[in-house]
Amino acid sequence: MTTSAKKPLSMQLTNMLISVWNLIKRIPPVYPVFVVIMIAVGQLNPNFATTDGILLFLRRSSPLAILAMGQVFVLATGGFDLSQGSLVTLTIIGSSLIIYNNESAGYTAILIMLGIGIIVGLVNGFVVSFLKVPSLIATLGMLLLIKGGGLYWTGGAPKGYLTENWRYFGRSYIENIPVIGRFPLAVIILVIVGVIMSILFYKTNLGKQVLAIGDNARTSQLSGIRVKLVRMIAFLISAILAVVAGVLIGGYGGVSIVAGDGLEMQSVSAAVIGGALLLGGRGSLIGAVFGALTLEAIFSLLNLLGLPKPFRDAVQGLIIIGAVAYASITSRRRD
Amino acid sequence: MTTGTISVKNLKQAVQAIHIPPVYYFLVIITLVGVTLDQVFASGNILSNPTIMTNILVRSVALGIVAVGQSFVMIGAAIDLSVAFTISLTAVLTSQLMQGDPARVPMAILIVFGIGIVIGVTNGLIVTKLNVNPFIATLGTGLIIKGILNGTFANYKGSVPKSFQSFGYDSLGPIPISVLVLLVVVIIGWFILSRTKFGAHLYGVGGSREIGRLSGLRTARIVTGAFIISSITAVLSGLFIVSRLGSGAPWVGPDGVYDLESVAATVIGGTALAGGRGGVFGTLAGVLMFGMIDTVFNQLGVDTYLKTVLRGALIILAVASYSIRSGREAA
Numbered sequence: 001m002t003t004s005a006k007k008p009l010s011m012q013l014t015n016m017l018i019s020v021w022n023l024i025k026r027i028p029p030v031y032p033v034f035v036v037i038m039i040a041v042g043q044l045n046p047n048f049a050t051t052d053g054i055l056l057f058l059r060r061s062s063p064l065a066i067l068a069m070g071q072v073f074v075l076a077t078g079g080f081d082l083s084q085g086s087l088v089t090l091t092i093i094g095s096s097l098i099i100y101n102n103e104s105a106g107y108t109a110i111l112i113m114l115g116i117g118i119i120v121g122l123v124n125g126f127v128v129s130f131l132k133v134p135s136l137i138a139t140l141g142m143l144l145l146i147k148g149g150g151l152y153w154t155g156g157a158p159k160g161y162l163t164e165n166w167r168y169f170g171r172s173y174i175e176n177i178p179v180i181g182r183f184p185l186a187v188i189i190l191v192i193v194g195v196i197m198s199i200l201f202y203k204t205n206l207g208k209q210v211l212a213i214g215d216n217a218r219t220s221q222l223s224g225i226r227v228k229l230v231r232m233i234a235f236l237i238s239a240i241l242a243v244v245a246g247v248l249i250g251g252y253g254g255v256s257i258v259a260g261d262g263l264e265m266q267s268v269s270a271a272v273i274g275g276a277l278l279l280g281g282r283g284s285l286i287g288a289v290f291g292a293l294t295l296e297a298i299f300s301l302l303n304l305l306g307l308p309k310p311f312r313d314a315v316q317g318l319i320i321i322g323a324v325a326y327a328s329i330t331s332r333r334r335d
Numbered sequence: 336m337t338t339g340t341i342s343v344k345n346l347k348q349a350v351q352a353i354h355i356p357p358v359y360y361f362l363v364i365i366t367l368v369g370v371t372l373d374q375v376f377a378s379g380n381i382l383s384n385p386t387i388m389t390n391i392l393v394r395s396v397a398l399g400i401v402a403v404g405q406s407f408v409m410i411g412a413a414i415d416l417s418v419a420f421t422i423s424l425t426a427v428l429t430s431q432l433m434q435g436d437p438a439r440v441p442m443a444i445l446i447v448f449g450i451g452i453v454i455g456v457t458n459g460l461i462v463t464k465l466n467v468n469p470f471i472a473t474l475g476t477g478l479i480i481k482g483i484l485n486g487t488f489a490n491y492k493g494s495v496p497k498s499f500q501s502f503g504y505d506s507l508g509p510i511p512i513s514v515l516v517l518l519v520v521v522i523i524g525w526f527i528l529s530r531t532k533f534g535a536h537l538y539g540v541g542g543s544r545e546i547g548r549l550s551g552l553r554t555a556r557i558v559t560g561a562f563i564i565s566s567i568t569a570v571l572s573g574l575f576i577v578s579r580l581g582s583g584a585p586w587v588g589p590d591g592v593y594d595l596e597s598v599a600a601t602v603i604g605g606t607a608l609a610g611g612r613g614g615v616f617g618t619l620a621g622v623l624m625f626g627m628i629d630t631v632f633n634q635l636g637v638d639t640y641l642k643t644v645l646r647g648a649l650i651i652l653a654v655a656s657y658s659i660r661s662g663r664e665a666a
Contacts, residue, residue, distance in 0.1 A: 080470075082595075127651055127655065128665055129665075130659075131651075131655035131658060131659050132655070132658040132659055132665040133651055133654045133655045133658050133665055134602070134608045134654070134658070134665045135665065136414075136598070136608060137598075137599060137602050137608070137650060137651065137654050138651055138654075138665075140595050140598075140599060140647075140650065141599075141647040141648065141650040141651035142647065142651075143647070144643050144644065144646055144647025144650070145643075145644050145647035145648060147643055147647075148640045148641065148642065148643025148644035148645075148646070148647060149640075149644050151639075151640035151643070152638060152640035152641050152644065156639075156640065265474060265478075268471075268474075269471075269474075272471055277468075278468040278470055278471060279468065308486050310481070310482050310483075310484075310485030310486035311482045311483075311486045312482065313478040313479070313481045313482035313485070314478060314479045314480075314481070314482025314483055314486070315482070316475075316478050316482075317474070317475040317476060317477065317478030317479035317481075317482065318475065318479060320471055320474065320475045320478075321461060321465070321467055321471065321472060321475035321476070324465075324467045324468060324471045324472075325461070325465035325466065325467050328465065328466035328467060329465070329466065
């Protein structure tokens with residue numbers, strides 16, 4: 001305090017500005033971008049800027065946010081999980097087959113699908129870790145397996161429907177809450193998943209190990225990390241979260257054989273917008289969640305601007321290129 | 336020493352010198368298994384009916400041409416996921432521009448190749464100048480093309496003239512023109528990779544971008560060149576597809592999964608995802624393997640969806656069969 005008081009005021013101010021600027025520079029770009037888009041959406045649609053509007057937005061975004069969290073674990077190790085979207089679809093059409101108009105089978109169906117998800121994750125992890133197949137190919141093969149398997153199981157068209165108790169998680173509300181009124185259950189699930197995943201990613205060795213493996217698998221192995229095991233856990237988490245996301249999407253949107261199409265690319269995009277580095281070594285779980293929210297907010301914005309739906313893809317393409325270009329220009333790390 | 340042992344030795348050396356990619360053994364095994372299954376469980380006419388063999392080849396043309404381009408990009412340690420939408424764009428624009436008029440064929444072909452070059456240059460610049468990971472860069476450009484395409488064209492638009500359809504349907508003697516085109520593309524690809532300076536540099540840059548740069552290679556130009564080649568082959572595939580269909584629609588590229596299947600065929604053919612290794616003959620075998628599997632499944636009357644399952648399993652197993660022996664960890 002006393003030393004700084006001796007300096008001229010102008011210098012103090014400049015120093016302060018510089019340190020503030022340094023702080024701002026360290027904020028990942030996804031947060032300001034998210035805020036700006038949310039404000040724009042709120043301006044265009046006054047209904048959006050209410051508590052209910054924001055909660056509905058969060059409900060719509062929670063499946064993608066959950067998928068993105070799973071994708072971050074895999075991306076951090078330097079891999080990809082392209083089988084997420086097909087697992088979402090399988091969860092929905094598989095459940096409707098298991099339920100087969102039998103209300104009491106609703107929760108059994110979810111448990112069975114979680115079991116299938118665990119198997120899918122373990123197989124992905126096994127193929128990558130032990131058969132040493134690059135994850136791009138391994139999970140692409142898994143995508144074909146799940147897609148073909150699901151369609152074979154249903155005979156190409158969805159059969160049956162999803163019962164109320166199955167759809168409960170995706171579309172119901174907790175009613176009569178003071179001040180805010182109703183609260184979507186899907187958002188609570190997003191928060192629960194978010195907390196568990198944050199603990200895993202930030203507070204346990206697992207989180208540090210996935211990043212270490214992505215940075216340098218050989219060094220990690222030499223320093224005692226069980227690389228194969230950690231990789232398998234990453235794929236396992238991604239697959240389980242894909243089933244959770246599938247339950248939410250099915251609850252919200254009902255049975256469809258294209259429900260999960262392209263979601264794997266969206267979750268990769270969300271994670272990358274949130275600061276994850278492809279080929280591993282860097283990734284942020286919270287960043288990925290905000291990446292997902294940003295993507296959904298952009299989709300809302302395009303919708304409000306009256307752009308036809310296909311142009312969403314074009315804008316998504318521009319944004320992910322821009323986000324990654326920005327990240328690689330600002331960080332000195334080159335690949 | 337007897338002449339017999341010498342010739343065996345020479346033969347061995349000769350075989351080793353050619354260096355047959357391991358995928359060819361796979362192709363042979365799958366062909367043998369397929370033909371046997373066909374003999375036992377189906378009509379057994381894969382061998383006796385030459386049109387089936389021709390069909391395997393024709394079916395492989397679209398994927399084969401674009402997979403040659405994908406091989407270039409992947410040898411350069413990149414990946415091109417925009418090819419499926421480049422194929423769609425070509426198919427739609429070609430039929431839209433030609434409007435069934437033979438006089439407009441050359442103009443349309445020039446325009447689509449021009450657009451292909453623009454896409455390749457764009458991909459290359461995004462990857463090399465903006466330092467964007469190729470997976471994201473080409474995923475992004477693919478999405479941009481997809482968005483523009485789906486936002487502008489809803490259905491089959493225009494048509495190609497009869498004369499242009501000869502590319503897809505006519506034969507030169509017993510060999511379909513399209514198969515000849517595929518062979519020419521493969522041979523040109525082989526020539527560029529193994530007999531030109533650009534090819535040698537591409538392997539170098541793919542092995543290590545940094546070492547390539549330090550040895551004085553213009554890495555950005557070389558990688559961009561690979562992307563241009565990839566886009567051009569995608570355009571050629573699109574032209575073949577539209578000549579078969581007679582009219583182009585926005586979904587022809589993604590429906591054929593040309594992006595991921597060309598990557599899979601290239602990897603099965605022995606090109607490393609990490610770059611620096613591989614070649615087009617391996618890729619060709621990977622593509623033919625897909626064609627063979629499809630044909631055998633059709634002969635056996637395997638359910639369409641089950642076919643997808645088996646295809647997924649075979650892709651994983653084929654890559655696993657040689658990745659499992661590598662000392663390197665996969666990611």
